[in-house]
Amino acid sequence: MATLKDVAERAEVTVTTVSRVINNRGYISEQTRKKVYDVMKELNYQPNELARSLSMQRTNTIGIIVPHIVHPYFAKLISNLENAAANKGYKILLCNSKAKNEKELEYIQMCKSNRVSGIVLCSRNVDIEEMKNLDIPVITIERNLEAGTVGIQCDNYQGGCLATEHLISLGCKNLLHLSGIKNENMPADARAEGFIAVCEKHGVRHREVMATSTIYNTLDYHEHIRKAIEEDPGVDGIFASSDLIAAQTIQICAEMNISIPGQIRLVGFDDVDIARLTTPTITTIRQPVREMAEWAIEFIQRSLDHEAVPEQFKLPVTLVKRNST
Amino acid sequence: MATLKDVAERAEVTVTTVSRVINNRGYISEQTRKKVYDVMKELNYQPNELARSLSMQRTNTIGIIVPHIVHPYFAKLISNLENAAANKGYKILLCNSKAKNEKELEYIQMCKSNRVSGIVLCSRNVDIEEMKNLDIPVITIERNLEAGTVGIQCDNYQGGCLATEHLISLGCKNLLHLSGIKNENMPADARAEGFIAVCEKHGVRHREVMATSTIYNTLDYHEHIRKAIEEDPGVDGIFASSDLIAAQTIQICAEMNISIPGQIRLVGFDDVDIARLTTPTITTIRQPVREMAEWAIEFIQRSLDHEAVPEQFKLPVTLVKRNST
DNA sequence: GAAAATATGTCAAGCGGTTGACATGAAGCA
């Protein structure tokens, strides 16, 4: 592959001049600039980013660590992050931790070795200690991480409230919340808090059923949901803590011959594509994923520029009414 | 951040020795090895992969270029590629071309600049010319690319046949094939060929309706599907060329009060997660995505080792019976 | 007791680019 030197020789200038052309520094005549560009095209030259990064002591790479890729929420998040990153000239190093501690650590080390500009962490079991001597900006999304990192999340509590208020306003008297795994690191827990607060406020009968991490890892909630419904057949409103769970709830109800929204009204969370692909479509709480992704990249940039960034950044959610309620 | 030199000084050895420890070359006593490792831990040292790659003239990075990330098929593919890559010590540079020509080119250049070990191309509009002077192994998945690159695909023709045979064996007499966009670069076109061949063989009435690229880009086939069904209300079997289309077909049928599988039997393609999340679940043609991903990584490795790799590699598909037929 | 294997060290070039310091012309203009 052609190098800077090759280009310089062929264009009959020095490497300094070529470098100046590429990086737009110093004085360069239009003539020389054109000549250099011509030779670059002729030799099919592509600057070696590795050498460049090494020399400049910075890469334009952002590491993304997620616990799942096929999970529609993370797929959407990754897509938006990639987009926001590309718009600012960053590229993406994608890591799938499979929600495993050791893989998370391994990937964080890997990101460090590759001198990424920043890390977007959407998976989190790692001890905070590990993050301390990292010297790399870390932004978490929908995870709590106290140690001086920046956390972006949607207003989960508000989401829980919105969903529950909606169900109650439709006349539901016996609510069930299918929550995810309990984990102090997950702000999603606040969805349940909102649910409970609103139910108590209105004096509505309610119950919460949590998933196990085994279920979370396989993403198959079917039996779990069936059991939860069978335990209390009088349920007339369900708030699922993700659209994925909501979609599976629809299936279980169909099997049990329970009509949605006839007998049970259902609200999901996230507003990912499947919410529009099920029958009926799912009324859900919309996370502003695009904005969350854009802020994540923005905050990484600000950190690199030594600008101040908030420790916690919470974005509002909205209710999207569809056919399941 | 600590460098090799820092470690060497602190461990009272030379950089050569430390490098030998890290790369497991030459003779090293257990004592020295331990000492070096201790210091590395103490200084929280992480070798600079950039410098390493530059020096060794090779990275362990693989570029993946896809036209969509949220599309469940690509999400599944990315997930499997990441997994296969990680198992062999590669990391992933993720690129979303949005099915746009210029972005594809841009990303290919970017991969080149970053000296990736190989590119997995799942998006393809690029002129073949661009690929010729690339010096990087390129593996395509479900795309045709004649110019000396390796193409992995599933047996789309066989898939079309299997789906159609299945529908006919269930007694369908009036078949509709909802195909994707027509594109000479897409082997998925063979699905329609298989469909037609089997219909003709059995003398079954059949019709194919193609999508436009506008639809493909938004991934919203609803109106397209509705029109296709309204044009011929007598349809009793539909072969959708993706599970995404099949899922939307279920919705349209529900709206039109057509029961599945009662009045229309439906077969999808891909076997992605949504096929198990709809009501009814979707009978589909399963692509062996995991194997395809593993072979892709394997072929990149073989190319790097100058081993021979096949030009075309086709894997068999299977029918997965669920509730839509 | 000599040869071979083991364990380190020294030195320095090379990977491909960036960048600062400094020099040298030429054109522009007061």
Next chain:
DNA sequence: TGCTTCATGTCAACCGCTTGACATATTTTC
């Protein structure tokens, strides 16, 4: 004419790591 501004060149250090060549010392092994 003298002073800027512009355009380029030369030289070389530096980023952090790899690696070959060669030297030296200590252990093993036959």
